[in-house]
Amino acid sequence: MTPDCMITVSSSAEAVAVTPYMLGFHPTDSLVVLGLFGRLVDFVVRYDFPPPDHPSALEEAAELVAAQGAGRVIVLGYGPPGPVSPAVLELAHMLREARVRVEDTLRVHDGRWWSYESRGPAEGTACSLGLAAGAVFQGLVALPDRKALVAQLAPLEGEAGREAEAATVRARARRASLPDDAARRAGREAIREAERIARSGGEPTGDEYAWLNVLLAEQPVLEHGIDRTSPERWRARLWTEAVRRAEPTQVAAPATLLGFAAWRAGDGALARVAVDRALQAAPGHRYAAILDRLLGAGIRPSTLVSMRPLPPRGRRRRRPARGRAIP
Structure with a gap:
């Protein structure tokens, strides 16, 4: 769910769609x-299947969902x-142990789905694309796979790439x-x-x-962009x-x-791809690392007041903090 996009689910078939x-x-x-409040989709999170040498991965996932x-x-x-059945059933068990109400557990493959909770046809039930009409109507799209999402951030090529260079x-x-102060003012103006x-x-x-990209190298300019971000x-x-x-x-x-x-818009998949791209380009990037931790911890945007790191010890702020910062 995002602030301007509300999807409802009233059946397992709709959840699959x-x-x-x-x-x-x-x-x-x-x-x-898929997390639901009533019929409203509140969040959706995706995990890779845990490797055999990391059995606690599902427990960590269950804690974050709970x-x-x-x-x-x-x-x-x-x-x-x-690979699907043991992972789904174990995660569902851990969620129930954490007092999370698990309404259904499903397997989806090759355009069909099966429920572990209720008996259905042995060949499964066909996924109905028509049930996703509400999502399509609200402008949501589903790319073929995660690689296609990553490809949306690929550098420009050919003549367009040469023009960008x-x-x-x-x-x-x-x-x-420009002197530094003037560059920072120009950066804030460029963002606006x-x-x-x-x-x-x-x-x-x-x-x-x-x-814009050149001026974003100035940390105050980047912070200005972060402070202005909304969904x-x-x-x-x-x-x-x-x-x-x-x-x-x-x-x-x-x-x-x-x-x-x-992340602010509720698009966790795109947020994850973007942060991975940022950290690949600059492994020590402060704000990308902070956002990486927020995504990893399953923290919702509504719980965060400021993304700024805490100031060094002994340094006083001129203005009172607006809320608890993320260290």
Whole structure:
């Protein structure tokens, strides 16, 4: 569920139909938990099957799901019965031990699904795409798999890629002519202008994207972007394009903003892909690492007041903190 997209589920068949649209892609070899309040989808999380040498992985997943406080959950496993059945049943058992109401446990494979809780046809039940009409109507899409989601952040190629490189060269020369304070002011202005354009349905020019990516290297500029992030979908589109146009040394900042925007919008799959991209480009990136921990802990955006790290000991803030920061 996102603030501007509300999906309801009233049966296991509907759960199977809408889950790919909630994730943003059709899962394979995956464990998925759909959390519900009444008929409303509150959250959806996906896990890889735990490796044999990490038996506690399912216990960790159960703890995180239980911490969300959903009224009930549906556990789905995607793949053949060999790896799926023991993982689904064990996770469901752990959730029930944690006092989570498990409404159904399902296996999905090759366009059909089976329930472990109720008897159905041996050949399974066909997945009904028509039941996902509500998700499609609200603008959700389901890519073929997670690789397709990752590919959406791939760098521009061909002539478009060469144009982006030339724009970056111009932006760096422009930045070199500015003192640091002026560059930071320009960065904040560039963020607000890009947001204004994207909010109205437009798209910044190649030079505007390049200027934005160059200035995001300034930490105060990146923090300004983080502070302004809210759940609107146009923000994800804006920062996705910024990531695609960024040079390898610039990727971490726009990818972090994309991850934060996707997380705020309830798109955990895109947030995870964006954070992975940021940390791959810059393993020690402070804000990408913070968001990585938030995603790993299953923390909801509504519980977070500030994403800023705590200041060093002995350093006093000029303004009182707005809330508890994440260390």
